[in-house]
Amino acid sequence: MRSLSRRNLFLGSLAAGAIAGPARAFARAEKSVFMVLWRGETEVEAGFRSYFERSNVPLNIVVRSLDRNTANLEAILDEINDVKPDLVYSWGTSVTLGIAGRDPLLMDGPSDFPPQITDRPVVFTMVSQPIKSRIIKRFGLTGRNVTGVSHLVPIQTQIEAMRAYMPVDRLSVIFTPSETNSVLAVNQLTEIGQRMNVRVEKFPVPNNLQGQPDPDSLPQLVSAAAATGSQFLYLGPDSFIGQYAAQVTGLANSFRLPSFASVERMLSASDALYGLVAPYRKVGEFTAMKVERILFENEDPALIPVEVLPEFAYRIRADIARDLQIFPRLSLLEYAETIEN
Numbered sequence: 001m002r003s004l005s006r007r008n009l010f011l012g013s014l015a016a017g018a019i020a021g022p023a024r025a026f027a028r029a030e031k032s033v034f035m036v037l038w039r040g041e042t043e044v045e046a047g048f049r050s051y052f053e054r055s056n057v058p059l060n061i062v063v064r065s066l067d068r069n070t071a072n073l074e075a076i077l078d079e080i081n082d083v084k085p086d087l088v089y090s091w092g093t094s095v096t097l098g099i100a101g102r103d104p105l106l107m108d109g110p111s112d113f114p115p116q117i118t119d120r121p122v123v124f125t126m127v128s129q130p131i132k133s134r135i136i137k138r139f140g141l142t143g144r145n146v147t148g149v150s151h152l153v154p155i156q157t158q159i160e161a162m163r164a165y166m167p168v169d170r171l172s173v174i175f176t177p178s179e180t181n182s183v184l185a186v187n188q189l190t191e192i193g194q195r196m197n198v199r200v201e202k203f204p205v206p207n208n209l210q211g212q213p214d215p216d217s218l219p220q221l222v223s224a225a226a227a228t229g230s231q232f233l234y235l236g237p238d239s240f241i242g243q244y245a246a247q248v249t250g251l252a253n254s255f256r257l258p259s260f261a262s263v264e265r266m267l268s269a270s271d272a273l274y275g276l277v278a279p280y281r282k283v284g285e286f287t288a289m290k291v292e293r294i295l296f297e298n299e300d301p302a303l304i305p306v307e308v309l310p311e312f313a314y315r316i317r318a319d320i321a322r323d324l325q326i327f328p329r330l331s332l333l334e335y336a337e338t339i340e341n
Contacts, residue, residue, distance in 0.1 A: 030058035031295040034085035036076055036099060037065040038092040039239060042265070044126055047284025048089075048291075057296065066095060068239065073098040077116050086295055087121045089287070090148075092239075093133050093181035096124040100146045106134040115144070121294045121301040124148030125287040128237040128263075129184040130306060140305045147294075147304040149287045151278040152185065152237055152262060153312050155192045161276040161314060162232055162260050165328045172201040172225035172257070173234040174241060174248065176213050182238035185262070189234065201228045205240065213240045218248055226255035233259040235266040235275075245270035258326055267315060271341070273326065274316040278309040286310075315339055 035045065041063065052059045062085065066072045077099070080088060090096040100122045101107075101115035113134075122145055130136045130150050139150075153161075162168045173189065175182045190200045203221045208214035225233055233252045235241060241248060242265050249259045249270040261267035261275030286309050293299040314336040321327050328336065 030060055031087070032060045032062065032083075032085040033087050033089050033291065033295075034080055034083060035061055035063045035089045036073075036080075036091065036095050037063065038095050039068055040065045042091075042126075043280035044091065044284040044287070047281030048125075048288045049284075050281070051285045051288035052292070057292070059295075070094055070098060080117060085120065087123060087291060088117050089291070090122060090124045092126050093128065093130075093135075093184075094179070096122075096127050096130075096135055096148070097133060097180065100124060100135060102134040103137055103142070103144070106137060115146075118145060120145065122146045122148075123287060123291050123294070123301065125283060126151050128152035128181045129188065132184040132188060133180060136306050139307060141303060142306060143302050145301050146306075147290055147301045148306050149283060149290065150306070150308045151280075151283045152308070153276050153278065154308070155185070155188050156196070157312075158260070158262055158276055159189075159192065159196055159198055164332050165274060165316075166231065166326070168198060168231045170199045170201065170228065170230045171232050171234050171260075172203065172228055172230040173236060174203045174205060174218070174221050174225060175236060176238050176240040177204045178207075178213065179238055179240065182236055182241075185236040185238075189236070200234075201225060201230055215244055215247075218244055219251055222248060222251040222257075223255065226252065226257040230257065232273075233257050235259055235261045235263075235270070235272060237263050242266055242269065245272070253320065253324060256324060256326075258320070258324055264313075267317075271320055272317065273320045273324065274314070274328075274336075276312055276314050278311065279313055282311055283309050313337060317341065 064076045090099045097113045099117050102113045127150050136142050175186050193200045205213045206217050245266050249272050252259050258273035261272040264277040264280045267275040294301050316336050316338050318338045319340050
């Protein structure tokens with residue numbers, strides 16, 4: 001498949017090479033970054049930090065996490081206004097909507113996620129659907145104080161990646177309705193699946209009595225997904241499902257329903273059969289490149305394009321393939337990476 005060639009799986013190899021090598025450090029005044037995270041630090045932040053550590057750039061980083069609760073955002077916004085950092089870093093769709101807001105030209109009304117931080121640069125990362133969430137109108141220049149990085153491989157490319165492994169005409173997806181990025185990904189998967197003659201069976205996670213996604217519902221949801229006759233269980237950019245990915249994929253494998261991971265966390269923390277993913281550390285490094293341009297090269301964030309990470313990895317769990325006796329086409333092994341648990 002042309003769309004899954006080595007060239008296209010590692011899009012923009014020159015740009016990807018630039019990620020690995022930060023610019024030379026000169027004598028620079030210390031700058032401050034205020035990180036707002038969804039669930040604490042991840043491998044993305046590890047990549048971000050390592051980029052600046054390698055170039056010995058003086059960077060003071062303050063970290064705050066919403067701990068998966070958007071109600072915590074108000075106090076963090078107050079702190080940002082008090083601290084006045086040089087730049088605000090936002091992780092994920094929910095956090096970015098609460099800080100950068102929607103593009104003002106794409107808002108439905110004054111209460112529809114208005115921008116909160118407008119007097120300093122905002123750089124987002126790990127936003128899977130920045131266009132669908134209306135944070136940006138299109139990839140490229142935003143024309144405002146916002147730029148960033150998306151990590152999700154385009155949905156059509158993901159479906160093509162599934163079909164490169166084996167024939168696919170039906171998928172199941174378990175998702176969390178309260179997570180904006182997850183709902184947007186499922187909607188797009190359904191829309192593009194229709195065009196590609198792939199039926200998508202959707203299974204939303206219900207809330208428990210405390211109003212939180214109910215992990216006790218997962219066995220029943222996996223069983224229902226397996227009963228549809230789907231060839232794969234799709235693991236989308238969903239933080240709740242990611243938290244229980246090992247349980248979900250273990251149950252799915254017991255039904256001989258293999259899983260496809262769209263993000264690295266799902267693949268590394270579970271028994272998914274395979275995935276086409278953006279490596280998290282590379283996402284962090286690519287985000288750091290944009291921050292460096294703003295803070296140390298005095299570039300305007302409005303003139304720095306929002307981009308998808310230009311480097312993807314196709315990884316197959318060889319041990320799961322053997323256990324399930326579901327093997328890839330031999331041609332796929334020319335560019336896929338096989339890994340063991």
